Amino acid sequence: MFGMEDLTEPQEMQEKATISYFMLSLMQIADQAKIIHWQTGLDTEHRHFGMFYEGFIDQMDTLVEAIAGKYGSQHLKFGEAAVMIYDYEMAMPVFFDLVNDALRGTFRQIFDKDDDSELYNLVDEILDLSNKTQYLLQQK
Secondary structure: OOOHHHOOOOOOOOOOOOHHHHHHHHHHHHHHHHHHHHHOOOHHHHHHHHHHHHHHHHHHHHHHHHHHHHHOHHHHOOOOOOOOOOOHHHHHHHHHHHHHHHHHHHHHHHOOOOOOHHHHHHHHHHHHHHHHHHHHHHOO
């Protein structure tokens, strides 16, 4: 993910992704979607990133609360952190890669498909939203 390597200071290398790191990556996606929504000069992108942002916020909240309910809210703590957000020109070409990295990469490093199937179902809903948004953006 772009910018996630600068999340905390001092920077510590972790061999395994953590729930709090995953949660911050979701926050980055939400914030970056809103920036793209605000900065685009295209009505289609403005509308569809607005739709993505609204849907993503609700689905992210459901997912994080499900994780906290299953594993405990102590895993949501991250100390002091900053999420890197980029202007439209830098973010737009790689935005959906960021989504995929978080939901297909980081999430799968942390959670087991058999033990956490209910969480995988929630992630699949977010991926559906991402796929739908990408399709709608092609319909310019």
